[in-house]
Amino acid sequence: xxxxxxxxxxxxxxxxLLARGPGRLGVVELAGALGxxxxxxxxxxxxxxxVGFVEQDRGSGKYQLGAALLHLGTxxxxxxELRSRAINWADALASRSGEAVRIGTLxxxxxxxxxxxxxxxxxxxxxxxxxxLPAHACxxxxxxxxxxxxxxxxxxxDLERYTQRTLTTAAGLGPALxxxxxxxxxxDVEEMTVGVAxxxxxxRGHGGLVVGSIGISGAVDRLCDAGGTPRAGLVxxxxxxxxxxxxxxxxxx
Amino acid sequence: xxxxxxxxxxxxxxxxLLARGPGRLGVVELAGALGxxxxxxxxxxxxxxxVGFVEQDRGSGKYQLGAALLHLGTxxxxxxELRSRAINWADALASRSGEAVRIGTLxxxxxxxxxxxxxxxxxxxxxxxxxxLPAHACxxxxxxxxxxxxxxxxxxxDLERYTQRTLTTAAGLGPALxxxxxxxxxxDVEEMTVGVAxxxxxxRGHGGLVVGSIGISGAVDRLCDAGGTPRAGLVxxxxxxxxxxxxxxxxxx
DNA sequence: CACCGAGGTCGACATTGTCGAACGCCGGTC
DNA sequence: GACCGGCGTTCGACAATGTCGACCTCGGTG
Numbered sequence: 001x002x003x004x005x006x007x008x009x010x011x012x013x014x015x016x017l018l019a020r021g022p023g024r025l026g027v028v029e030l031a032g033a034l035g036x037x038x039x040x041x042x043x044x045x046x047x048x049x050x051v052g053f054v055e056q057d058r059g060s061g062k063y064q065l066g067a068a069l070l071h072l073g074t075x076x077x078x079x080x081e082l083r084s085r086a087i088n089w090a091d092a093l094a095s096r097s098g099e100a101v102r103i104g105t106l107x108x109x110x111x112x113x114x115x116x117x118x119x120x121x122x123x124x125x126x127x128x129x130x131x132x133l134p135a136h137a138c139x140x141x142x143x144x145x146x147x148x149x150x151x152x153x154x155x156x157x158d159l160e161r162y163t164q165r166t167l168t169t170a171a172g173l174g175p176a177l178x179x180x181x182x183x184x185x186x187x188d189v190e191e192m193t194v195g196v197a198x199x200x201x202x203x204r205g206h207g208g209l210v211v212g213s214i215g216i217s218g219a220v221d222r223l224c225d226a227g228g229t230p231r232a233g234l235v236x237x238x239x240x241x242x243x244x245x246x247x248x249x250x251x252x253x
Numbered sequence: 254x255x256x257x258x259x260x261x262x263x264x265x266x267x268x269x270l271l272a273r274g275p276g277r278l279g280v281v282e283l284a285g286a287l288g289x290x291x292x293x294x295x296x297x298x299x300x301x302x303x304v305g306f307v308e309q310d311r312g313s314g315k316y317q318l319g320a321a322l323l324h325l326g327t328x329x330x331x332x333x334e335l336r337s338r339a340i341n342w343a344d345a346l347a348s349r350s351g352e353a354v355r356i357g358t359l360x361x362x363x364x365x366x367x368x369x370x371x372x373x374x375x376x377x378x379x380x381x382x383x384x385x386l387p388a389h390a391c392x393x394x395x396x397x398x399x400x401x402x403x404x405x406x407x408x409x410x411d412l413e414r415y416t417q418r419t420l421t422t423a424a425g426l427g428p429a430l431x432x433x434x435x436x437x438x439x440x441d442v443e444e445m446t447v448g449v450a451x452x453x454x455x456x457r458g459h460g461g462l463v464v465g466s467i468g469i470s471g472a473v474d475r476l477c478d479a480g481g482t483p484r485a486g487l488v489x490x491x492x493x494x495x496x497x498x499x500x501x502x503x504x505x506x
Numbered sequence: 507c508a509c510c511g512a513g514g515t516c517g518a519c520a521t522t523g524t525c526g527a528a529c530g531c532c533g534g535t536c
Numbered sequence: 537g538a539c540c541g542g543c544g545t546t547c548g549a550c551a552a553t554g555t556c557g558a559c560c561t562c563g564g565t566g
Contacts, residue, residue: 004300008264012304019328027544037525047257051265052360061544065329067360073326074383075272076318107320127380130327280513290556314513
């Protein structure tokens with residue numbers, strides 16, 4: 001691959017920083033984070049503001065993400081083949097299992113939620129589409145890591161801890177991923193949130209490459225038996241759904 | 254405002270084209286639409302692919318939007334003040350009125366849905382957050398146009414027709430917007446979809462500037478009386494909600 | 507099998523973005 | 537209330553940078 005266009009890469013880096021940072025950021029903060037002169041960063045921000053990707057807060061003068069990105073994001077959902085092919089199967093899995101279903105794909109070493117079906121009861125739930133989950137602490141992400149060696153090694157040694165049970169070392173995660181490959185499914189039991197567990201399996205595309213993952217998540221005592229192991233019936237349902245989506249994407253078993 | 258950075262503007266134009274076009278687009282299609290040599294467009298696409306804003310379909314070689322945009326879009330929702338301040342009031346309006354609630358803001362002359370609360374029953378409904386609605390054919394959009402002369406004039410004379418009742422001329426829309434300003438609320442009765450009506454009112458920010466709109470939409474026979482006029486009670490509820498959000502944003506009445 | 511059109515590459519050119527210094531503004535502080 | 541420091545912003549000279557069109561490779565087609 002030849003050279004990339006510098007200014008566009010920098011603009012993308014600015015947007016990524018604004019997405020990560022909790023709120024608004026100033027010119028000098030961004031310049032510091034990127035190691036660029038503030039004049040340069042200001043020019044990028046001016047342009048991004050012009051196209052609606054960034055908005056400036058009047059008064060504080062700081063910058064935040066702009067509305068145009070929201071439309072781009074949902075437009076992505078419209079054309080994303082993984083999602084559109086999987087929607088029906090996700091609905092079916094949700095009603096059969098009685099749990100919330102999510103579909104994930106790998107983005108920058110984390111699991112991006114591209115689809116989300118609520119648990120089929122009337123409880124309060126929020127849409128999680130577009131969220132980035134820590135790959136090492138959820139079933140959805142473990143599946144993705146298990147079949148993407150590059151992403152798994154790029155995570156580094158020390159992983160962020162969310163609960164007592166989070167796998168926080170490469171040494172601990174490696175065997176877990178091997179087990180995922182062996183069994184064909186992944187689980188997370190209170191590794192990200194206390195009281196919550198998940199089960200997921202891989203979705204494969206044309207050439208057998210893993211392009212995403214589908215899984216359920218919910219209260220530990222519904223998903224797992226007394227020993228803390230995911231119920232076999234649910235695991236089977238998840239695997240069936242993953243296979244069905246894979247077949248729909250053109251993968252031959 | 255000084256000069257903007259050319260390559261970033263072009264990259265944004267590419268993304269906008271990809272978002273508009275229903276599916277994937279090729280290098281030459283994009284180059285043709287932008288009036289640029291294809292070598293240049295290819296360089297932009299290569300860079301956008303590198304940062305994850307664009308994905309290339311293996312096999313066809315065509316390009317589509319990338320996953321990174323989804324996360325940026327939802328990150329925008331997290332920091333958007335209009336949305337975060339309005340969420341509680343939107344929920345309240347939905348349960349009081351019994352209808353679906355949407356909050357909109359102006360983007361490129363159309364109404365961008367930044368929040369959406371389902372109608373409080375168990376019917377099948379899809380999330381509309383991120384959608385761009387035609388401003389001239391929905392209550393949400395009419396409110397925004399009524400208080401933004403620049404956007405209203407930029408629409409041009411001939412507007413797209415969706416139903417028999419769509420206002421398709423500037424001559425027809427002008428008085429309608431004047432009426433919105435006068436009454437303080439807007440309505441659309443089967444102007445975008447047959448059988449569906451909507452009512453909306455303006456949300457004002459700090460300085461009294463209109464920053465968005467909030468409204469309900471649903472079946473005509475629920476929202477309107479026999480004469481096809483929105484029920485006064487519902488109009489009042491929408492106006493109350495709009496006022497409440499405005500107050501929360503710092504607007505003094 | 508030649509042809510067309512697709513996506514992709516390459517290198518010379520000068521346009522284009524970069525950079526650092528200087529400006530104006532605001533809010534603190536002494 | 538004069539000062540200072542920090543912010544976002546502007547400006548212009550320089551050269552690094554992206555642009556552009558010709559060229560390449562590959563599939564599908566008549």
